[in-house]
Amino acid sequence: MSFSTKTVKTTPFLDQRPGTSGLRKKVRVFMTQNYTENFVQSIFTALPKPGPVGATVVVGGDGRYYMKNAIQTIIKIGLANGVKKLIVGQDGIFSTPALSNIIRKHSADGGGIILTASHNPGGIDNDFGIKYNVSNGGPAPEHVTEDIFEASKTISEYKIAQIPDIDLSVIGTTKFGDSEVQVIDSVEEYIKMVKEIFDFPLIKTFLKKFPDFTLLFDALNGVTGHYGKRIFIDELNLPLNSIDQCEPLEDFGGGHPDPNLTYAHKLVENVEKRGVDLGAASDGDGDRNMIMSKDWFVTPSDSVAVIADYAIAVIPYxxxxxxxxxARSMPTSAAIDRVATHHNVKVYEVPTGWKFFGNLMDAGMLSICGEESFGTGSDHIREKDGLWAVLAWLNIIAHQSLESNKLVSVRDIMHKHFNTYGRNYFSRYDYEEVDSESASKMYSALKSSCVGNLIGRSFSEDKYTIVAADDFEYTDPVDKSVSKNQGIRIIFEDGSRIVVRLSGTGSSGATIRFYYEMFEDHTEKLMMDTQEALKPFIEIALEITKLVEYTGRKEPTVIT
Known part of the structure; x- marks a missing residue:
């Protein structure tokens, strides 16, 4: 069918600067008249060359409240701007890694638009987000997000196609003149991809040989619920009680879809109560993961190090x-560095943000990477991938168990790893929704100390001495771009670190993040309690930053 285009006059909103993870605001902000339309039009206006005319664009999201409304808006504005093909997930559903895969597989030159606020809560009174990914499948680089912001500041009109809403529940293609909207099964292509990466026949053999092995995957009522059911139940024939909270809900069931020990408390309780051998969770849009078992919690820093260590021997890809x-993000522990040295490959320390990994991957310089914020992935796509990490662990456990002819536990794998490489004790303390002004004052004072009086200071009766302190700066080895002000690093003589960052991922207030790391290679000290091991550095950080004095916050919101 043909369609007409309507031009709507509008005025700019001056708060539409997208960050690394797109534009995130409260749902009601996006529901403001013309707010969503303005930002979507700004994306198409700033679309990298060759621009929107004749382009293919992938669209989908994590199922949160307002997603379906936004998708209809994107389709109509996209068609009005000359997009030739829009590929949309059935019911609007697309996990972030699955969308990255489709961009790459279908050579979508217009990239993709993801409707998500990641791990933030959903519902009409909570968060929504619009994120643009470029044609390599990865997050838009800063020069593209700046172009979008500039377009949003000067917008005076947007174009919108006069068509009825698309029925997103029906797989198929609807033609509009020379353009089309294709609704696809977003899960099917993802499953094809992971079956090419991992050794599914080996995993099935393992599950038959060790029928007492238990797995529990909790999607936290986020987007990976559909993916998890198809993989673990339909493909691997695990019992139905191997999945939980796998129905994507607009408000995530009233929970916080963030896979950590605080917000994934139901998984933690079930793993302990049922004695689960491999417990895992993913976040709202499916790009993060948490790995644990009845007898061990695997930090994200350790998880990516273990996956990298076993990759060549175990994973077909x-x-x-x-x-x-x-590679790792700067705040992530150096556990993967030791694996890189062992395997004689280069390791990169980059700022937080998956686009930095993407540059290295596109240049053929990087295979596996991770962030301490529960993000793990590889060069199979250009986003972190929660289910990829879970399947990597299942593949490793299967291989090691079949090789040793006994069920190998997560704890066994970690103990062997620590004995080989030593242990980087690591923890992150998040102080969420801190008064922004107080947080900024604290951070500015700490930054001044880095170039002032921190270096040379000793603590705990001269046991720990600061030898370096700076605000991390990164020069990209691929495009030579420079990223400054990426987080304050305080480094001690023994290699231990305290890192402090301010985060802008929340829709209100500020989040202060403290990262603690201590290396230990004495055999008798490899299995200590993490918080006890790090206690001296936690005390030092509070003394140096004067967190309580500046913010009044005595306890973190989340400890991971």
């Missing part, structure tokens, strides 16, 4: 490609 390089 890496048996073919080899390890081109490893």
């Amino acid at each position: 890496f048996k073919k490609t080899g390890l081109k390089g490893l």
